[in-house]
Amino acid sequence: MPPIATAHVPGSKSVTARALVIAALAPGRTRLIEPLVAADTLAFAAAVRDLGPDVVQEPGVWTVTGLPDGPTGASAGPAKLWCHDSGTAARFLPALAALGHGQVVIDASEQMRARPMAPLLGALRDLGVRVRAAPGDRLPLEIDADGIEGGEVRLDAGVSSQYLTALCLVAPATRRGLRIRLSDVVSVPYVRMTLAMMRDFGVESSWEGDTVVIPPGTYTPGDYRVEADASTASYFFAAAALTGDTVTVPGLGERSHQGDLRFATEVLASMGCTVRVTGDSTTVTGPGQLRSPGTVVMRDISDTMMTLAAIAPFADAPVRIADVANCRVKESDRIDAMATALTACGITVRTGPDWIEVHPGEPHGARVATRADHRIAMSLSVTGLRTPGIELDDPGCVAKTFPAFHEEFAAVREAWAQT
Numbered sequence: 001m002p003p004i005a006t007a008h009v010p011g012s013k014s015v016t017a018r019a020l021v022i023a024a025l026a027p028g029r030t031r032l033i034e035p036l037v038a039a040d041t042l043a044f045a046a047a048v049r050d051l052g053p054d055v056v057q058e059p060g061v062w063t064v065t066g067l068p069d070g071p072t073g074a075s076a077g078p079a080k081l082w083c084h085d086s087g088t089a090a091r092f093l094p095a096l097a098a099l100g101h102g103q104v105v106i107d108a109s110e111q112m113r114a115r116p117m118a119p120l121l122g123a124l125r126d127l128g129v130r131v132r133a134a135p136g137d138r139l140p141l142e143i144d145a146d147g148i149e150g151g152e153v154r155l156d157a158g159v160s161s162q163y164l165t166a167l168c169l170v171a172p173a174t175r176r177g178l179r180i181r182l183s184d185v186v187s188v189p190y191v192r193m194t195l196a197m198m199r200d201f202g203v204e205s206s207w208e209g210d211t212v213v214i215p216p217g218t219y220t221p222g223d224y225r226v227e228a229d230a231s232t233a234s235y236f237f238a239a240a241a242l243t244g245d246t247v248t249v250p251g252l253g254e255r256s257h258q259g260d261l262r263f264a265t266e267v268l269a270s271m272g273c274t275v276r277v278t279g280d281s282t283t284v285t286g287p288g289q290l291r292s293p294g295t296v297v298m299r300d301i302s303d304t305m306m307t308l309a310a311i312a313p314f315a316d317a318p319v320r321i322a323d324v325a326n327c328r329v330k331e332s333d334r335i336d337a338m339a340t341a342l343t344a345c346g347i348t349v350r351t352g353p354d355w356i357e358v359h360p361g362e363p364h365g366a367r368v369a370t371r372a373d374h375r376i377a378m379s380l381s382v383t384g385l386r387t388p389g390i391e392l393d394d395p396g397c398v399a400k401t402f403p404a405f406h407e408e409f410a411a412v413r414e415a416w417a418q419t
Ligand SMILES: O=C(O)C1=C[C@@H](OP(=O)(O)O)[C@@H](O)[C@H](O)C1
Pocket: 013, 014, 015, 017, 088, 159, 160, 161, 162, 165, 186, 187, 190, 302, 303, 326
C-alpha cells in the first residue's frame, strides 16, 4: 500500500468569483459555503461591496445580500473598485458595474494593468456602455453606468474567456437579454462553468455554434457550496505523480464544474498515474516512472500548463504543450517564465509563440524567478520535490490564490514521509 496523504485544497477561485456576481444580482440572501479566502477573492468581494450589495465574511461562509430592487438595480454611485492582481475581478466587474447608475472607476496592480481588456470594453461600448480606459484600452478605466439595454453583440474571446463570462453573468439583468456572437473563444470549460452555475441559480441559457443566448431573468438566491479548486489541486496531484505516492483531494469530485480536473483525469492518467474520481473527492497515485504524453493540447486547461511543464523533465521522453498562446498574457508570460526557470535548472526547453517543449533531464538547484506569479511558484515547488536547492525568489506570491500553499505542501510531504 503506497503512502497516502490528504491535501486540503481551498475553494475554487473561479466558482467563488462567479458566485459573488450572481449573488450580487440575486434578490435576497445567498450564502457561499467554503469560498476561497485569498487575495483575488478578497479583492473581488470588497469590490462587490463597493458597488452596493452587502457581503459579510465569516469563517467558512460569506453571506451576500443581493440588490433589493432586483437585478437591474446595481446602483453604483461614485465608486472606486480595486482588482489587485485578479483577471477575473478586472474582467467581470466592469460588466457588473455597468448595470448600475453613476460613475465607477476600476483599477488594479501594475501586473493586471498590463493585461488585455480591449475586447470586453469594445463589446460593452457596442452595447451602449460609456467606458473610458487607459491607452491600449487597459486599466484603469471609468464607466458612466446607466444599465445595459441588451440585444446582440459580437465578441472575440480568443485571448480570454473571461470577457465572455463577464457578459454572460450580467446578461439576465439587462433589459433585453444578450445574444453574443463569438468570433473565437479559449478556455471553453470556464464558459461551461459559467453557464452551469447560472443554471444552478435558476437562469437558463443556450450555446449553439458561435452564438450564446441568455434571456432576461432573475437569479434565485440560496446556499451554495464552493468546490475545491482544481487548478490548485493540480500541484498536489503532480506531486504524487513525481513521488509515486498517493494524494486525495476532498471536495473535488465527479460533479465538478471545473475543466482543470482534466489535468488529473486525462493528462496525468496518460502519463501512467492511477486516477480515481468519486462523488466528492479525487485521488491520484503516481507510477514508478512517468511516461511522456507526447504532445498535449492545453487550450482548454492552460492554467495547468505550468504544472505539466514542472514535472515534464522527469518523463521518459520530451513533452510538448501546444495551443497555449494566451499563457503569455496572464500574471506573467508563463511560457517564458517556465522556460527560463527550467533552463536555469539545467533542463533543455524549446518554445514558440503558443507552445513549450520540455526535454527529459535531471534538474539541478537554482534560484528561480516566479515573476510574482502564484502558479509559477507552486509549479516549481513541485519540481523541487525531486530537485534539492530550487529556491523561489518570491514564495509569498502564492497569496493570490492559496496563502497557505507552502504549509499545506509541507504537510503532504510529511504525511508521505510518515506512512
Ligand atoms: O473565468 C475564469 O475563472 C478563468 C478563466 C481562465 O482565463 P482565460 O479565459 O483568460 O484563459 C483562467 O486562466 C483563469 O485562471 C480563471
